[in-house]
Amino acid sequence: MAADTSAPRAPALPPRTRPWILTYHSVSDPTDDPYGITVSAERLDEQLTWLRRRGLTGVGITALLRARSAGERGLVGLTFDDGYADFVDEALPVLLAHGFGATVFVLPGRPGGSNVxxxxGPRRPLLTEEGVRTAAAAGVEIGSHGMLHRDLTTLSDDDLRRETHDSRDALRRITGHAPAGFCYPYGTADRRVAESVRDAGYVYxxxxxxxxxxxxxxxxxxxVSQADRGARLRAKEVRHRLRERRAAASRRGDAG
Structure with a gap:
């Protein structure tokens, strides 16, 4: 039987709302971490425990958007950027222990490479193609982070297309499925970049x-960082809600 290479259809978000999504990167020793993007497996376990006590279940983004479209609540999106190799060895066992899902955004142009x-630094290894397949086989959603981790807003149209379209094709080859989601390197996007992502076939x-x-x-x-525990996580949750209320008010004003 041929592999299914189609992506899920885009779920419709409820009007004037966007879900809470947490961003992780490496799960390893956070001692040498000049960017504040590493959490230990122990701290990740503590953070997921806090979510569970709040009545929240961590899921991948496609599952989150589908649930929100159906009116379901009590879910939070968990994302892991850059596709570090420690995701399989350190993050995945913690996620499975809690019964949580997640989306990991990988760089198919750097299989087995590092965060150059x-x-x-410090230099951390990235998932190999086999590591990506291992994560997918465990039920983790695989998304694209572009080919090489470049600021997409600075690229020519041809290079932008390679990062968005070609990375989707590469992940389809690796996993047998076209990824539904894309994550903008450095979190940076503009309208041209977002349109390229949409045109490539990503649904979010x-x-x-x-x-x-x-x-x-x-x-x-x-x-989310190593410093985030209960009080800080709660503050970040409240900040997200307040920002969304302000954004919703602004959208209502624009519509009026």
Missing amino acids: WDPL GCALAPGSLSGPHALPRTH
């Missing part, structure tokens, strides 16, 4: 703070 885009795109962009191809997320 971080000038301060994740940023950090997408600003004036809105819709399923510009989903905002909340960065």
Whole structure:
């Protein structure tokens, strides 16, 4: 039987609302971490435990958007950027222990490479193609982070197409399925970039703070660090809700 290479259809977001999505990167020793993007497996376990006690279940983004479209609540999106190899060894066992899902955004142009885009290091290995398949076989949603982790807003149209369209084709070859989601490297996107992602066939795109962009191809997320425990996570949740209320009020004003 031929592999299914079609992506899920885009779920419709409820009007004037965007779900809470958390952003992780590497799950390993956070001691040497000049960018504040690493959490230990122990801290990840603590953070997921806090979510469970709040009545929240972590899921991948496609599952999150489908649930929101159906009116379901009690879910939070979990994303892991860059496709570090430690996702399989460190993050995945913690996720499975909690019964949580997630989306990992990988770089098919750097299989088994390292985070050479971080000038301060430290160098961390990235997932191989086999590692990507291992994560997918465990039920993790695989999304694209582009081919090489480049600031897409600075690229020519041809290079942008390679990062968006070609990375989708590469992940389809690796996993047998076309990815539904794209994550903008550095969390940065503009309208041209978002349109390229949409035109490539992705049904959603994740940023950090997408600003004036809105819709399923510009989903905002909340960065999570080693320092985030109960009180800080609660503060970040409240901040997300307040931002969404202000954004919803602004959209209502524009519609009026």
